[in-house]
Amino acid sequence: MCHLQARRTQGRYERKRFGESPSVLDVDGFRVPDSSATEDSSVFGEGTVWFMWNNIAGDTMIERLREPLSHSKGGCIISHPPSTGKTRLTIVFLQSYLKLFPKCRPVVIAPSNLLLNWEAEFQKWAMDIPFHNLNSKNFSLKEDEGTVGVFHCLSGAAKKNPHLIRMVKLKSWAKSKSVLGISYDLFRILTGEDGEEGHTARNEHNLVWKALKKVETEKRILLSGTPFQNNIKELYNTLCVVSPKFAADLEQKWASLSSSIDKNARALEELRDILSPLVHKCSENVKNVSLPGIRDTVIHLKPTELQEELLKRVPENPGSFYEQNLMSLISVHPSLVANRKEFSELESQLKERRCRLDPDIGVKMKFVIELIRLCGGLKERVIIFSQLLDPLNLIKEQLNSLFSWTLGREILYKDGKLDVNQRQISINSLNDPKSDxxxxxxxxxxxxxxxxxxxxxxxxxxxxxxxxSVEQQAINRAYRNGQTKFVHVYCPVTSKWEVDKIEQQTRKRYHSDVILSRNEENTSCSVSEDIILECMVKHDGLRHIFEKLSHAPRVVPSTCFYFGSQPSKGSS
Structure with missing residues (x-):
């Protein structure tokens, strides 16, 4: 903070001395919040806000901003890794933008649980700018007094009406300088695109994508550490949401390059050059705290005899989601498919309590239970991620049966149905070193x-x-600022199909790395011996479940690269 203030003061002096116009960084109240006082992180934060101004407004010099600028790109993507302060830097940008354009009415669209984070950050860093969370049933106490007065005149039943509560917040947002927060689902519903689906907007058939396309403003900022998801077509659809005009101008060229990736070695690099003016990319290296390190291990496990018997009844390369889910469930524990018609003659055996609660019958279950048990002895905690909920519930049952562990004490469980407050309690409990x-x-x-x-x-x-990118996001829940231990990531696999999926992931990551980075140099990542895994592999009672281990370079961070020209003092 001190370094930034000194740098800004020096910049103001130089601009005044040489008769230059003041920049947006000279706006009263401008500040880049940062827990670190290091020069690199401060310059990076200021550079990010500068990048937003250039892309959203078209310039950073106040005098030039008085007139409409034709060279504004209209939107940008801030692609920074988790816990590097994307939210705070965006709040800084909004602070300075609202100082110059107080009639502007920003909207933040995010998953409902992330809106709570935004609300907390605004309370911490932007006390003069109210944040109205449209998904919350509670008022922030910063709503328009006259509107709230009318609301309190209503009957008790009316005061509980969520639509009327939202109307108070919308009216408050429209009347005075403030920011509105709304979830993807609520935004989709309010714009008339009703239906059930996730919040990601990556293809033209997605309801969220259709809802976002209805937004009239061209000034849009996408905050995402992983803007490249499944393929290059989805990246283009994301670009259509961020900067529609920019995307429209390059539609034909984008289609031509994306269709020639396998034949043209330069195609990915050309796509990268097209995107570079819109993307501010930086890696884990900008984090304020030096993390101990991370290692990603693919663990090839040998299925049990019962698992092999069941897997023979599923296509080796399952095509439908149903078949894929069957294979995933069988690879964890056979009892998870006890109710499936394909295995009706084994139903009674698979439903037996001794079968369901025996980890030895499922190789992934065996690995997970032993890992959790050994980690507990070394005071290390484990996160088990699964896209299917049945395996998680079975792990919970087996831990209770084997060790008498209880939910809420030794075991925490989180899915989409968990109450927001209970979710936060679970997070606090996991992060509390004194908890059980x-x-x-x-x-x-x-x-x-x-x-x-x-x-x-x-x-x-x-x-x-x-x-x-979904796996990367999951890993980054633990591998982020504040982590004091070396992080070990395990990906257990039991079939060729799962190995093939990992190979496809690697290809997608390569595309993402090339398109979103120019001068990529992998920094050396410290390697820590995995005492627990080594103990498991050598143990007489466990060595038979392992086929081989491979350490996948899937989460090695790359160096920081700034897309666009780095601003110098007194220049735009």
Whole structure:
């Protein structure tokens, strides 16, 4: 903070001395919040806000901003890793933008659980700018007094009406300088795109994508550490939401390059050059705290005889989601498919209590139970991520049966149905070193974004996902600022199909790395011996479940790269 203030003061002096116009960084109240006073992090934060101004407004010089600028790109993507302060830097930008354009009415659209984070950050860093959370049933006490006065004249029943509460917040947002927060689902419903689906907007058939396309303003900022998801087509659809005009101008060229990736070695690099003016990318290296390190291990396990028998009844390369789910469930524990018609003659055997509660019958279950048990002895906590909930519930049952562990004490469970307050209680408990927590059983979909789970240092990805960015987000719940231990990530696999999925993930990651980075140099990542895994592999009672181990370079951070020209003092 002190360094930034001195730098800004020096910049103001130089601009005044040489008769230059003041920049947006000279606006009263401008500040880049940062827990570190290091020069690199301060310059990075200021550079990010500068990048937003250039892309959203078209310039950073106040005099030039008085007139409409034709060279504004209209939107940008801030692609920074988790816990590097994307939210805070965006709040800084909004602070300075609202100082110059007080009639502007910003809207933040995010998953409902992340809106609570935004609300907390505004309370911490932007006391003069109210944040109205449209998804919350509670008032922030910063609503328009006249509107609130009218609301309090209503009957008791009317005061509980969520639509009327939202009207008070909307009216308050429209009347005075403030920011509105709304979830993807609520935004989709209010814009008339009703239906059930996730919050990601990556294809033209997605209801959220359709809802976002209805927004009239061209001034849009996307905050995402993983803007590249499944394929290049989805990246273009994301670009259509961020900067519609920019995307429209390059539609034909984008289509031509994306279709020639396998034949043209330069195609990915050309796509990268097209995107570079819109993307501010930086890696884990900008984090204020130096993390101990991370290691990702793919663990090839040998299925049990019962598992092999069941797997023979599923296609080796399952095509439908139903078949894929069957294979995933069988690989964890056979009892998970007891009610499926394909295995009706084994139903009675699979439903037996001794079968369901025996970890030895399922190789992934055996691995997970032993890992959790050994980690508990070394005071390390484990997160088990799964896209399917049945395996998590079975792990919970087996831990209770084997060790008498109870839910809420040694075992934490989080899925999308968990109450927001209870979710936060679970997070606090996991991150509290004094609690008795041993393991968190977490839905990948519900817990892969926006939360800090640094109380755990072991992460198990129970199933392999098609989308590598979702796995990366899940891993980054534990591997983020504040983590004091080396993080070990385990991906157990039992079939060729799962191995093939990992290979496809690697290809997608390569595309993402090339498109979103130019001068990529992998920094050396410290390697820590995995005493627990080594003990398991050598143990007489466990060595038979392991086929081989491979250390995948899937989570090695790359160096920081700034897209666009780095601003110098007194220049735009």
């Amino acid at each position: 927590v041993k393991v968190l059983l977490a839905s990948t979909k519900a817990c892969s974004e926006g939360i800090s789970l640094i109380g755990a240092s072991r992460v198990v990805l129970l199933d392999v996902l098609w989308n590598p």
